[in-house]
Amino acid sequence: MPLLLTLLRRIGSAIPSVFGVILVTFVLARALPGDPAAYYAGASATPDSIAQIRSQLGLDQPLIVQFFGYLGQLAHGNLGQSTSSGQAVLSDLIERLPASIELTLTALMFALIVAIPLGIWAATRPGSWVDHLCRLLVTLGAAFPTFFTALTFVYIFYFQLDVAPEPLGRLSEIYYTMPPRVTGLLLIDTLLAGDPEAFRAAFAQLILPAISLGLFALAPIARVTRAAMLEALGSDYCRTARAMGLSRGRILFVIALRNAALPILNVLGMVFSFLLGANVLIEKVFAWPGIGAYAVNAVIASDYAAVQGFVLMMALLFIVLNLVVDLFASMADPRVRYDD
Amino acid sequence: MTAPPLLTIDKLSLDFDTRSGTVKALEDIDLTLNKGEILGIVGESGSGKSVLSFAIMGLLDEAAKLRADKISFGGMALNAKSVAEMRGRELSMIFQSPRTALNPIRKVGKQIEDVLVRHAPLPRKAAKSAAIAALRQVRIPDPERRYNAYPFELSGGMCQRVMIAMALACDPTLLIADEPTTGLDVTTQAVVMDLIRDIAAERNMAVILITHDLALAGEYCDRVAVMHAGHIVEVAPAAQVAQNALRHPYARRLFAATPAASAELEDLAAIPGSLPDLRGTLPACRYMARCEIARPDCAQAPLPAHDISPSHLVRCRYCP
Secondary structure, eight states, X not given: OHHHHHXXXXXXXXXXXXXXXXXXXXXXXXXXXXXXXXXXXXXXOOHHHHHHHHHHHTTTSOHHHHHHHHHHHHHTTOOOBOTTTOSBXXXXXXXXXXXXXXXXXXXXXXXXXXXXXXXXXXXXXXXXXXXXXXXXXXXXXXXXXXXXXXXXXXXXXIIISOOSOOSSSSOOTTTSOOOOOXXXXXXXXXXXXXXXXXXXXXXXXXXXXXXXXXXXXXXXXXXXXXXXXXXXXXXXXXXXXXXXXXXXXXXXXXXXXXXXXXXXXXXXXXXXXXXXXXXXXXXXXXXXXXXXXXXXXXXXXXXHHHHHHHHHHHHHHHHHHHHHHHHHHHHHOHHHHHOO | OOSOOXXXXXXXXXXXXXXXXXXXXXXXXXXXXXXXXXXXXXXXXXXXXXXXXXXXXXXXXXXXXXXXXXXXETXXXXXXXXXXXXXXXXXXXXXXXXHHHSOTTSOHXXXXXXXXXXXXXXXXXXXXXXXXXXXXXXXXXXXXXXXXOOGGGSOHHHHHHHHHHHHHTTOOSEEEEESTTTTSOXXXXXXXXXXXXXXXXXXXXXXXXXXXXXXXXXXXXXEEEEEETTEEEEEEEHHHHHTTOOOSHHHHHHHHHSOOTTOOGGGOOOOSSOOOOOBSOOOSSTTGGGOSSOOXXXXXXXXXXXXXXXXXXXXXXXXX
């Protein structure tokens, strides 16, 4: 089972990264300006009470002891308390993560559905109008910042044309009931609850933010698809396939596309992580209750535990994402399985 | 030779329209090939030998403008449509650098199967055993195991055998081998060439061997055509090559340039000059500028073709 071996090896190689991330978030929190003990003790604290709180928090211990204490907390799933929401950071993140995931996945899906056919089409007709259209979209997608497209969309489709619902979160709870939480993804939960009305409403809320986010993801995917397909179609093995009389469709969609899959997959991994970052802006524009908006609020409120938890979670997400990309890559290309 | 030739090409010319002008890649190519015959096409890089084979296979890109009085194959006119029907079945091709010519992410056995299934509706199981039989035919040891190998797991020589197995899977009557041994070491070269010759003899299959190695062509072919700058300058029985009986000054130079085993580096006889720029107006004899016996009227059309014997033709005004 070379595939399983690859998976195990990749997971093994992810362990140092996880440790590194934990170390960095720990050091980051210690390096931030301000004394948490004084902060907790409040304005009227005496030096004695601050020292007492410091020893309660364990901040008078050597850093290495504190670090192991932090590791112990993490092992129990304890990311600390958020000072702004008053809740455990972990439950805050779990509460809000699905909103971001749903938005990101929908955006990615939109980008894929547009970008891959466009890239393939452009590659089969280099220099044609499709190719120019592809180039135009790629340039526009890369040139316009997401919040600008998002605001433009809100202005046109909500304010001027009034075809989009108001950009205020995932589902208007005045008109619809929130479905019971199963996956946290509203598109799925509404269907599970048997509420097609709410599904339609949730979908309508999702369209504008997902497209503004997706346009940003579309550019690199279309560009890489076009380039990878051009390279594959011009390759020796595609020439061989033509010389052997294989059909045009087979050469294009089976031989060339499968060979182009690897670079496309790699850029997908990258795009997905861009999207998680770009979420922050889109969530602000659409009042989307995701983790991006949460992190922004936490930074503004100097809510260190929340920021630390957010950074740690994002880092872990990136690691998992890379694992998944590696896994798909080794399925797409046998040569990857043998690399060390 | 009473049977009609398998392949006849009359006055084939090929131009490429590029931004910097029209490239006259091939001009007035006449060629015939009999059933079961091995024809070598020899020339330096850029002489048009590969482009000629792509023209026969119908694999040229859209920038190519092909004109010919006649191209017929097995009694049928070859055009874009008919050649598409015949590719992989009646005529097939193998390439140089076999490792990149195979799909890197598909098992070699499956690649052969794809060709088989494309040309004859076979159940997958029969296709698999046919693919294994094709691998066995090119003398690949342990074909059942190699069936599951990816190209990167095989040596260059093995990959070329897989290519040959794939090209021959549907029993073509003509195989075009475009520098099949370039990039292989010398012993593997001999093995691959022996294999092609033996299978051609077994199946009475015609072969066009494209190479820059005149000695190799002389050894394995029945006839040799020498190309220079898009012209065929000489066609001769292969025996003439070994006897150093080629007439055209370019062909003679090419023969002299073949290094002997004992030769030192300084003994190598390079051909002076380089291929002419194929854009713009060219003299009738495109070798003129490099030729030691050229005279001014070599530039005048038509380029004469004269027969030394019925099977030996030279296109040169002044060669002996």
